[in-house]
Each structure stands twice: as C-alpha cells, then as structure tokens.
Amino acid sequence: MHEQHGTADRGGAVWVLVITSVAGFMAALDNLVVTTALPSIRESLGGGLEDLEWTVNAYTLTFAVLLMLGAALGDRYGRRRLFMAGLAVFTAASAAAALSPGIEELIAFRAVQGVGAAIMMPLTLTLIGHAVPPERRGAALGVFGAVTGVAVAGGPLIGGALTEHISWEWIFWLNVPIGLVLLPLARLRLTESYAPKAPLDIRGTVLVSAGLFGIVYALVNTAGHGWTSPLVLAGLIAGTALLGLFVRHGLRAENPMLPMRLFRGRAFLGINAASLLMFLGMFGSIFLLSQFLQNGLGHSPTEAGLRMLPWTGMPILVAPLAGHLSDRFGGRPVVVTGLALQAVGLALFALVIDPGVSYLAQLPALLIGGVGMAMYFAPAASLVLSSVRPAEQGIASGANNALREVGGALGVSVLAAVFAAQGGYGSPRLFVDGTMPALWIGAGAVALGALAALLIPGRRSAGRPTPEPAAPGPVEPEQGKPGQESRPVAV
Numbered sequence: 001m002h003e004q005h006g007t008a009d010r011g012g013a014v015w016v017l018v019i020t021s022v023a024g025f026m027a028a029l030d031n032l033v034v035t036t037a038l039p040s041i042r043e044s045l046g047g048g049l050e051d052l053e054w055t056v057n058a059y060t061l062t063f064a065v066l067l068m069l070g071a072a073l074g075d076r077y078g079r080r081r082l083f084m085a086g087l088a089v090f091t092a093a094s095a096a097a098a099l100s101p102g103i104e105e106l107i108a109f110r111a112v113q114g115v116g117a118a119i120m121m122p123l124t125l126t127l128i129g130h131a132v133p134p135e136r137r138g139a140a141l142g143v144f145g146a147v148t149g150v151a152v153a154g155g156p157l158i159g160g161a162l163t164e165h166i167s168w169e170w171i172f173w174l175n176v177p178i179g180l181v182l183l184p185l186a187r188l189r190l191t192e193s194y195a196p197k198a199p200l201d202i203r204g205t206v207l208v209s210a211g212l213f214g215i216v217y218a219l220v221n222t223a224g225h226g227w228t229s230p231l232v233l234a235g236l237i238a239g240t241a242l243l244g245l246f247v248r249h250g251l252r253a254e255n256p257m258l259p260m261r262l263f264r265g266r267a268f269l270g271i272n273a274a275s276l277l278m279f280l281g282m283f284g285s286i287f288l289l290s291q292f293l294q295n296g297l298g299h300s301p302t303e304a305g306l307r308m309l310p311w312t313g314m315p316i317l318v319a320p321l322a323g324h325l326s327d328r329f330g331g332r333p334v335v336v337t338g339l340a341l342q343a344v345g346l347a348l349f350a351l352v353i354d355p356g357v358s359y360l361a362q363l364p365a366l367l368i369g370g371v372g373m374a375m376y377f378a379p380a381a382s383l384v385l386s387s388v389r390p391a392e393q394g395i396a397s398g399a400n401n402a403l404r405e406v407g408g409a410l411g412v413s414v415l416a417a418v419f420a421a422q423g424g425y426g427s428p429r430l431f432v433d434g435t436m437p438a439l440w441i442g443a444g445a446v447a448l449g450a451l452a453a454l455l456i457p458g459r460r461s462a463g464r465p466t467p468e469p470a471a472p473g474p475v476e477p478e479q480g481k482p483g484q485e486s487r488p489v490a491v
Contacts, residue, residue, distance in 0.1 A: 013140065015189040016131035020124035021144050023087060023182055025151040026175050027117040030059060030094075031408060032155030032283070034110075035290040036301045037168040044168065047103040049425070053220050053416050056287060057409045058107045061216055062114030063121070064405030065209040068201070068257040071122035071398040075195035079123045084186050086119030091179030098172035122398040125381065129393060130193060139323070141381040146319035148377065154312045156290045160305030199255035207246040208257075212406060214239025219413035222420065258399050259392075267387035268396065270455030271335070271380065272403050277449030278339055278376055279407030281442035284415030285346050288435045296355055296431045307359060307366075311345075314370025319377060326379035332456040335383065338375025339450035345369025346443035353436050355428035383456060415442055 034041070038052050047055075074082035093112035100106035124144070132140040162170040218235025225231050250260035263269045293304035305312075326334045348365035381397070388396040415438040423434020 012189070013131045013133075013136070015185070016127050017140055017143060019182060019186055019189060020127050021147040022178065023083075023120055024124050024144060024148050026178055027063075027090065027121050028148045028151035029155050029158065030113060030117070030175070031056075031152055031405075032286055032290075033159040033171045034155075035286055036156040036160035036294070036304050037163040037171050038291055039294050040163045040168045040301060041103070041106070045100070045103040045106060049416060049420055050220050051103045051107070053287075053412055054107045055103070055110060056283075056412050057216055057220070058110040059114040059117070060283075060405045060409040060412070061212060062111045063117045064402045064409060065205065065212055066115060066118035067122050067402040067405070068395070068398045069205045070119035071126070071395070072200050072257065073119065074123045074126070076200065078192050078194055079126060080186065080190040080192045082119055083123045083127065083190065084183060086116045086121075086123070087179055087182055087186065088116070090116030090120060091176055091183075092116075094172045094175035094179070098169040098176075121401055125385070125397040126393070127190060129385070130191075141385065142319070142323035142326070142379070145377050145379070145381040146316075146323070146374075150312075150316055150319075152373075152377075156286060156308050157305035157312050160290075160301035160303075164301040201253065201255065201257035204246060204249050204253065204257040207242050207249060211239045211242030211246055212409070214242060216409050216413050219410070219417050222417040257395075258402075259395065262388060262392065262396065262399070265387060266455045267383065267457055270332075270453055271383045271387060272400055273452035273455070274335060274339060274376075274449040275380065275400055276403045276407035277445045277452060278342065279404045280411035280414070281346060281445035281449070282342065282373070282411065283408035284411030284413075285349075285439055285442040287412045288415060288419055288438055289349065292353070292431055292435050295425060296428045296435070297357070298428075307362070310363060310366040311370040311373070314367065314374050318371050318374035322375045322377075322379065325375075326382070330458055331379035331383040331386075332453060332458060334375050334379050335456070336450050336453045338372045338377075339446055339453055341368050341372030341375065343372070343443045343447035343450060345372055346439050346446060350436050350439035350443060353432055353439065355432055387456075411442065411445070415439075 034055055038055065041047075041055065042052060070082065070086065090113055093109050093116055097106055097109040097113060100109055125141070128140055128144060158174075159168075159171045162168070162174065214235045216239075218232045218239065221229075221235070222232055227233075246258075247260060250256040250258050263272075290304060290308070293299045293307055294301065299307065322334055322338070345365045345368040348368065349362065352361045352365065380400075384396050384400045385393045418438040418441055419434035421434075422437050423430045423432065425431065
C-alpha cells in the first residue's frame with residue numbers, strides 16, 4: 001500500500017467518514033429542507049411562484065456551477081483547508097438566511113449557501129477515498145450515499161417540523177451549531193493533502209454558470225411572461241449557446257473543468273445521465289407535492305412532512321439492503337430498478353391526485369417512490385468513482401454532483417412552469433390541475449433515467465471499488481511544513 005490507513009492516522013477512516021457524512025448531510029438537506037416551509041416563507045416574506053422557485057434554485061444553481069471549481073481550489077490550496085472554508089461560508093450564510101428581512105435577501109443568502117456547499121461537497125468523496133482502504137471503500141461510500149439520500153429525502157419532514165413548531169427560520173439556524181462543531185473537528189482530524197498543479201478553469205466556470213443561469217432564468221419567468229416573450233426566448237437561446245461553447249471548450253481546452261472525453265465511457269455517461277434525470281423528476285415533484293399537501297389538502301407543515309414519511313423514511317430501511325444487493329449483483333441492476341420504481345411512484349401519484357384524495361390512496365405511490373429513491377442513492381457514488389481511472393475520480397465525483405444539482409434546478413423550473421401554465425395557487429382544484437401534468441413529466445424524466453442507466457456496463461466493470469494506481473505520483477507538501485506525509489493525487 002502506498003499509504004497507511006488506520007487509527008494511527010490523524011485523519012483516520014472513521015473520523016473522516018463521520019465528518020464528511022455530517023457535512024454532506026447538511027449540504028444535501030438544504031436542497032429540499034425549504035420545500036415544506038415555502039408556504040410559510042411566502043406568508044412571512046411575500047413573493048410569488050417565481051420567488052419560491054428562486055428560493056430553491058438560488059442554492060442548487062450556485063452549488064452546481066461552482067462544484068468543479070471548488071474541487072480544483074481544494075487540490076491547489078489544500079483539501080482540508082478548502083473543506084473548512086466552504087463549511088465556514090455555508091454556516092455563516094445559513095445564519096444570514098435565518099435573519100433575512102425579505103424574500104430578496106433570503107434568495108441572495110441561499111446563493112451564498114450554495115457557494116459554501118460547492119467548495120465543501122466535492123472534497124468529501126476525495127477525503128473518503130484517501131482515508132479508506134480500497135477493500136472497504138464501497139461500504140464507506142455506501143454509508144455516505146445513504147446519509148446523503150436520507151438528507152435529501154428527509155428535507156420536507158425536517159423543514160415542516162421546524163417551521164410549524166418553532167419557525168421557518170430554524171431550517172437555517174439548524175446548520176449553525178452543527179457547522180461550529182464540525183469546524184474544529186475537521187481541523188484536528190482531517191489530514192491535509194494537495195495536488196498543487198491542479199488547473200483552475202475560469203473560462204469553463206463562467207460559460208457553464210452563465211449558460212445555466214440563462215436557461216433557468218428563462219424557465220422561471222415563463223409564468224409571468226409566456227414562452228414566446230423576448231425575455232424567455234433570449235434566456236433560452238443565450239443559455240443554450242453558452243452551454244454549447246462550454247461543451248466545445250471541454251473538447252478543446254488542455255485542462256477543462258469537465259473533460260468531455262469522459263462521456264465516451266458508457267459507465268460515466270450512463271450514471272451521470274441517470275442522475276441528472278432522476279433529480280430533475282424528483283426535485284420538481286417534491287417542490288410541488290410538499291406544497292400540495294398544504295395548499296391542496298390543508299395540512300400543516302408537520303402533517304405534510306409526516307405524510308411524506310413513507311417516502312422519506314424508506315432510504316433508512318432500504319439503503320443497507322440496496323448496498324448489499326449492489327455488492328452481490330453490481331450497481332447497474334440496483335440503480336435501474338430504483339429509478340423504475342421512482343418513476344412508477346410519481347406516476348401513481350399523478351393518477352390519484354385530487355383535492356379530496358385520501359391518504360390511503362397516496363400511500364402506494366409514497367412507498368414505491370421511497371424504495372426507488374433508496375435503491376438509486378446507495379450504489380450511485382461507487383458507480384461514479386468506478387467509471388473512471390483513479391486519477392480522474394475527483395473530477396468524476398464533482399461532475400456527478402454538479403449534474404445532479406443542475407437536474408434539480410431544471411426540475412423545479414420545468415415542473416413549476418408546467419404547473420403555472422395549467423393551474424395555480426387560486427384554489428385546491430387549480431393546484432391539482434397544475435400539479436398533475438407536472439408529475440407526469442417528472443415520472444417520464446425518471447423513467448428516461450432508468451433507460452440511461454442501462455448504458456452502465458455490468459458487474460465486471462461497475463459497482464466495485466476502483467483499485468489504487470500502481471505507482472501514484474507524489475504530492476508536494478505544504479510550504480513551511482517539511483516532512484508532511486504525502487498522499488496520492490485523486491484529482
């Protein structure tokens with residue numbers, strides 16, 4: 001072994017897994033923790049459907065477009081140092097969001113939260129990959145994936161409970177004590193590592209950021225301006241053109257943030273296309289369903305969260321079994337089955353949704369969707385890392401996280417645009433009229449994700465821990481700290 005893994009290491013595997021999993025839980029939780037709080041935020045701070053979309057998308061969009069830059073900054077300036085910097089920004093922005101006096105300020109601080117998460121999150125898998133031996137990496141990544149999945153799925157319940165029993169501000173205050181505990185732990189228990197010559201792709205970051213912003217901005221404004229308005233068409237055309245330039249840049253640049261050659265591999269293409277489509281369908285659907293339970297059926301925020309518990313609680317029960325099935329049969333069949341079940345769950349909800357629908361009629365959709373979500377999350381991280389060479393694992397994990405967040409932002413924007421075109425907030429019937437077609441589109445997107453996952457090769461080359469390189473190159477120690485232990489470059 002090139003480096004020793006064990007309890008003697010200050011960045012021992014257990015501590016690294018605990019610190020990164022809790023940090024990942026916070027960042028993933030903030031994707032959807034606001035959903036059940038949206039009616040209360042709207043009542044407290046004002047704003048229309050567009051403002052509610054931006055309350056979610058300001059976080060997911062900045063998170064998505066800065067992830068790859070955050071990974072490169074960590075490589076160049078120290079992964080532990082940048083992980084702590086991202087955690088500090090995320091914690092401070094959470095406090096600022098809780099203190100927001102208006103909806104515009106809340107959206108702004110949600111964007112800053114996304115910046116902190118984008119610096120922090122891509123380094124979590126890199127830190128785990130260094131600390132955990134290859135033969136145990138699959139189990140460690142399964143734990144991390146399950147924790148992240150529980151955070152995403154549990155967001156509506158946690159947000160609803162805090163909103164009703166304390167106030168909506170506490171969905172943000174919750175992060176502050178956790179962040180303050182994690183910061184000194186990260187300083188003491190994580191070991192610093194570098195890839196000091198890692199390139200910073202500023203041009204690629206600007207192109208993808210501007211392109212995605214243009215498309216999401218256009219989609220968010222379809223409700224107020226219409227699909228054929230100059231504002232919407234300009235955003236869609238300019239955003240698409242900029243993303244085309246980003247793809248061209250990824251094909252031609254010497255060190256792009258996202259090398260397009262990676263997509264030539266079936267495994268990398270399959271898991272990333274599946275992830276984007278899964279989050280598109282799931283995020284957009286949860287954005288609407290969590291509001292339907294309150295605006296359409298008259299439940300309180302806590303009651304809405306509790307009624308989603310069969311969906312949100314399934315990952316806790318099913319993820320360990322899904323991880324075992326992935327180890328035994330490979331990741332592809334588990335992910336494909338999970339996405340298919342999630343699509344069936346959303347389709348069932350679309351069939352039964354009605355202003356007077358009983359909870360018993362909703363239950364099959366919630367249970368099936370929850371099982372599907374768990375089966376996707378458990379093996380996804382391992383499939384991403386096993387789809388590329390060891391030296392490219394950092395880029396691969398950052399790309400997958402970014403594409404998932406892009407899918408989430410697009411899902412909220414697309415499904416909300418369909419909702420606004422077909423219904424609205426005027427009455428429970430109007431809300432159902434808008435939500436039903438949106439759910440069908442969400443189900444279709446996740447079903448396409450299941451088909452995309454079929455591109456992933458079978459067990460022989462997917463779902464297994466990637467072996468370490470035979471002769472990894474050395475990493476330069478930090479200036480002024482001679483003798484510091486080097487670790488192999490993961491990015």
